[in-house]
Amino acid sequence: MSVSVIEAALVAPSSRQLAWQEIEFYGFIHFTVNTFTDREWGTGEESPLLFHPTELDAAQWVAACKSAGMKAVILTCKHHDGFCLWPSEWTDHSVKSSPWRSGEGDLVREVSDACHEAGLKFGIYVSPWDRHERCYGDSERYNTFFLNQLHELLTGYGELFCVWFDGACGEGPNGKRQVYDWDAYYSLIRKHQPHAVISVCGPDVRWCGNEAGHTRKVEWSVVPATLQDNEKIQANSQQLEGDEFSKRIGSDEEDLGSRQVLAKAERVVWYPAEVNTSIRPGWFYHENEDASVKSTEELVDLYERTVGGNSTFLLNLPPDRRGLIHENDEQRMRELGERLGRMYRTNTAAGSRVVASVCKSDEHEGARITDGLKETYWRPSAGIEQAWLEVELGGKQMIDRIVLKEYLPEGQRIEKFHLEWFDGEKWQTFYEGNVIGYKKICRFEPIETERLRIQITESRWYPTVSECSVYWTQMEEKHEPDRG
Template sequence: MAVSIRQAAAVTPARRQLLWQEMEFYAFIHFTVNTFTDREWGLGDESPEIFNPSELDASQWVAACQAAGMKGLILTCKHHDGFCLWPSKYTEHTVKNSPWRDGQGDLVREVAEACRKAGLKFGIYVSPWDRHEPNYGDSPAYNAYFVNQLRELLTNYGDIFCVWFDGACGEGPNGKRQVYDWEAYYSVIRECQPDAVISVCGPDVRWCGNEAGHTRSAEWSVVPASMRDNEKIQENSQKADDGEFAKRVGSHDDDLGSREVLARVDEVVWYPSEVNTSIRPGWFYHESEDDKVKTLDVLVDLYERTVGGNASFLLNLPPDKRGLIHENDVRTLRELGQRLAATYRNDLAAGAEVQASDTKDDNHRADHVTDGTADTYWCPPEGVEQAELTIDFGREAHLDRVVLMENIREGQRVERFRLECMVGDDWKTIYEGRVIGYKHICRFDRVTAKRIRLVIDESRWYPTLQAFEVYDSGNE
């Protein structure tokens, strides 16, 4: 049975998903024995003796993140090699058997405390695949081991905003393939950290489908429920000739939530997108990539396409063998923060006159879209699917960016819209878009106008708008 438009419009995010979405931009930190072997994937046979960063300073990582405008950090506490950056009592393959801090160190604690001190949120990446642990492949035994390690991380390091799982599932040292007990993993996370989102191989945050920073022109947060299983590798293959496999919507598909998709599925969920990519070609540090840091213009474009495309932006920053984020990366991150702050500093719509073609009531007035608060919003009466909002600056203004935000507490509703400016006596279309969602950054050639109009051509049941901001990126 197809999902109706009203049913899709009624799907809303959980509190943890709202808190996560509002972060917008945060860091991945890939750091482990691979940093010292110059590899991307460790084999699991690396000696803890090689882990010995000479100048490790978690506060330097946090400062680099803050300079870029990030609001959180996710640390790779255990990658596929199985080496633990905390002194886990369930294995000897940890920092406690390394020379770093004379075996008394706990990198997870240092990073968590540095984040807390600076006001950044802290998250953890834990690989289910463990190429060191002998029990891997003995599914019941390893699942118990992994849950124990999860519980250590979830109970000893304060609040955690995200638990990030990938679906890597290779053979273990015994030649057996592990069957992950995802539900047991989720259960302990919900028990210990109820506000943490579970990302990628989890029910809260969806992988965008690539690691190169590519984004969709229309990114839906309301998608088929089956997508929650897409990254669980063992579930990707067809199991039965029952017609259901053909209905599956893949993470790489361009259209995940249009009316055409709704017509062929029977359940949808709130499952928003995260775009993850690295500031360098690799995920771990390699000296040969010191001159291959993404440029400022590339990073600005990535930010505006991801955060401005109804997704979040997870940018990887790999510390070097010293335990520091390299100077080239730090410089570019600082420039990124400065550029974004300058571009989005002066909202030309703040305090401007706003008129709407239709308004539900006085609690949902048109001027709520320019009041700068997240607690108010505009909407027309229920059932009104097309509407217009016009902003009058009261003077001629230069502009090339518009930021639109739906009130996603009421769902994701806008399907097609356009922006128009008054040129002479005529309205000229300067931008056309398909969805808004949490945030949509509209970029267009610089224009000069006294008035700008948002025309919502299609929506689900009725649209909402929390913010209508206007900027001039050339006015830095």
């Protein structure tokens, strides 16, 4: 049994998935005893006395994230070593046994409060693998323990936008493998945080398949339902050792949603991709990596490929032993925010006249793609899978970026398109693309034109476009004052 093109076209995101996608760019904070042992993975035998940041400032972390344009932060509340950044009732292996804040501190509270004060959303990472807890591997007992800790996090820190699970799963002290009760975890999250997406080992958000910032040329959000199930299967069956993460089934494949894939699928779901990577080589802070912070150019490229490739971008910033985002990382985040702000400051297509080859009605006319409203969109009648839209820029403009968006409440439909510019006599093709989805940032060599055309050549049942914005990203750089 195969999935039809119309069936796939009708699959749309939940309200929580759509709200998550609109966040676009958010921060990961890895901080625990590993920061003080100079390790990436702890053993669970570390003493809580090691956790003693002397200048910790959660507001500084959040300010660094906000300066880059991030809209949310996810904190590693418990990594694989089992050390809890909140004073959990269920273990002494936490900040309450550390010298930090004289054992009275709650780092989850401080980061949550800092996010809410700064207007950023807050999310939690909590590792199901716990190398400290003695009942790990005794599946029933440990699942009860983990649910109790999860309940503390879900009910004590306000509204969460995300609960982030990885698939790490090793043997317990008894030599047995823990079988995670994913369904119970999910049920508890839905009960207490119904608006939070459950990421990676969860039903809402899919891992892109790597931690290096690689993105697919074609990233479908509508994929076979088996990809959701395989995340859970792999987490319970694949032991992870050292710094090697398991290769989750299907996550590393390039084609997850084409018509060829649909022909072999029994059911498809909305399961969009998140790309996660670190600003440094490691996930936790290491002094010897202070000179290895990604450049502004690398980060801009990552942003445009991820957010502009129908994914979201989760960038890790590891605080140092002082409890601060290092000056190099902080500066780079500020530079990134300033650069993106300049590049995407002026949309030269705002309010432009648009002519469409066909539209369903006045409500869905071509002008909807330049009106700046996310609730409006263009579409043709059902069954029309090919169409074009011409955008008049009101005079010749230099351009090198075009941002396109589909109207996701009606699904992901566009399979292939190309862009043309009018040279005064004829139309010239200058960009060829595949899927659009939530957002497609089309990057190309600068051209000067007063008219553009979006040619949609392949789509599912009918296409939609909710936005077309046009930019000359070199303009602000070009006119910056000469600083000598």
